[in-house]
Amino acid sequence: MKQNIYVTRRLPQAAMELLEKNFQVECNPFDRVLHREELREQVKGRDGLLALLTDRIDEEVLEAAGKQLRVIANYSVGFNNIDVAKATARKIAVTNTPGVLTDTSADLTLALILGVARRLVESDKYVRAGKFEGWGPLLFLGADVHGKTLGLMGFGRIGYAVAKRAMGFDMRVLYHDTHRADPEREKQVQAQYVDRDTLLKEADFLSIHVPLTPETDRFVGAREFSLMKPTAYLINTARGKIIDEGELVWALKNKEIAGAGLDVFEHEPAVHPALLTMDQVILLPHIGSASIETRTKMGLMAAENLIAFFKGQVPPNCVNPEVFGK
Ligand code: GLV
Numbered sequence: 001m002k003q004n005i006y007v008t009r010r011l012p013q014a015a016m017e018l019l020e021k022n023f024q025v026e027c028n029p030f031d032r033v034l035h036r037e038e039l040r041e042q043v044k045g046r047d048g049l050l051a052l053l054t055d056r057i058d059e060e061v062l063e064a065a066g067k068q069l070r071v072i073a074n075y076s077v078g079f080n081n082i083d084v085a086k087a088t089a090r091k092i093a094v095t096n097t098p099g100v101l102t103d104t105s106a107d108l109t110l111a112l113i114l115g116v117a118r119r120l121v122e123s124d125k126y127v128r129a130g131k132f133e134g135w136g137p138l139l140f141l142g143a144d145v146h147g148k149t150l151g152l153m154g155f156g157r158i159g160y161a162v163a164k165r166a167m168g169f170d171m172r173v174l175y176h177d178t179h180r181a182d183p184e185r186e187k188q189v190q191a192q193y194v195d196r197d198t199l200l201k202e203a204d205f206l207s208i209h210v211p212l213t214p215e216t217d218r219f220v221g222a223r224e225f226s227l228m229k230p231t232a233y234l235i236n237t238a239r240g241k242i243i244d245e246g247e248l249v250w251a252l253k254n255k256e257i258a259g260a261g262l263d264v265f266e267h268e269p270a271v272h273p274a275l276l277t278m279d280q281v282i283l284l285p286h287i288g289s290a291s292i293e294t295r296t297k298m299g300l301m302a303a304e305n306l307i308a309f310f311k312g313q314v315p316p317n318c319v320n321p322e323v324f325g326k
Helices: 013-022 036-042 059-068 084-089 102-117 120-128 157-167 183-188 196-202 222-227 245-253 292-310
Strands: 004-007 024-027 048-051 071-074 093-095 149-153 172-176 191-193 205-208 233-236 259-262 281-283
Touching (some): 013 024, 013 292, 036 059, 048 292, 059 084, 071 292, 084 093, 093 292, 102 120, 102 157, 102 205, 102 233, 102 259, 102 281, 102 292, 149 157, 149 196, 183 191, 196 222, 222 245, 245 259
Parallel strands (some): 004 024, 004 048, 048 071, 071 093, 233 259, 259 281
């Protein structure tokens, strides 16, 4: 008999087909995130779960699932939505989708850098509002991107891919991470390791590429903004909770920094109301990995993880291999 998998939201067709070929699949019929009670109800009697970053899989949900649930394939690289320690304690394997979304997320980071610096959204609104009356020497002056300093907070896969793109803009790339990268890796993208405060002080664009963990929760707040240049921009395509959004609003209002490009929010999907009124910020609805190609690859990868698990293998992207005694 085929294993019973619950998919918490419809995925690209190719992924649904692969899942349906291998499992008995049930999917959330609504085009919205499941409410807590619905999620608790739906996990019951499932062998596996295909979950999204918008599903909080905590002790309560795991308890509702009971002993039958053996594996959770998360449809994202970040897995801060899952209490992995609690899953591990219950011997439930957890997988993610690393790698396939790296370039797509890095592309969006560059789009935000260019967008805030060259005031793309403001300019577009201006044209649509019928205000464009001809070329002007002072119309929508922004900041150059080329030749500026990019500060990467985090130099993992996505940070590195952003550095690679920045080379094409002749940017100076600085990074900070918990560990210094291999010199060869630094050299490939001409990135220089600096301490955290130097990164904050020197960056013209500070871009966040660390995972959300207890250590990085509200990692950037009042102190960090006060160290940044008044001409600097904050870019966040990682996780909203890494930034203290209230303190970001204060820093923007008081011109401690020049602007921000945000794809993620502290209380997502809620956005701090003050941000909605600011022209110097670009706000996106968490679309870092949102290309047809990448979302399809992520779906196939999550499905492959489930398939491997039920074949008795350690899934290729298992984040808690301890479950298998590894
Ligand atoms: C997207 O935010 C992801 O973690 O994949």
